[in-house]
Amino acid sequence: MHQLLSAFxxxxxxxxxxxxxxxxxxxxKQHSPLSIIIIAIMLFFIFIAAIFAVVSWVLxx
Numbered sequence: 173m174h175q176l177l178s179a180f181x182x183x184x185x186x187x188x189x190x191x192x193x194x195x196x197x198x199x200x201k202q203h204s205p206l207s208i209i210i211i212a213i214m215l216f217f218i219f220i221a222a223i224f225a226v227v228s229w230v231l232x233x
Contacts, residue, residue, distance in 0.1 A: 179203045183211045
């Protein structure tokens with residue numbers, strides 16, 4: 173569970189561009205690239221769905 177939370181935190185930091193180079197290197201040593209890619213894709217789709225929901229809500233009012 174701690175590994176999943178750590179990978180999730182790493183992907184969030186990368187999305188916002190606030191991750192240090194040292195932390196990025198250690199993340200790729202600790203986590204498999206596949207898990208980071210899967211988490212990133214899921215967060216991307218959640219982000220797109222949130223934007224779509226907000227735009228739909230604004231346009232409907």
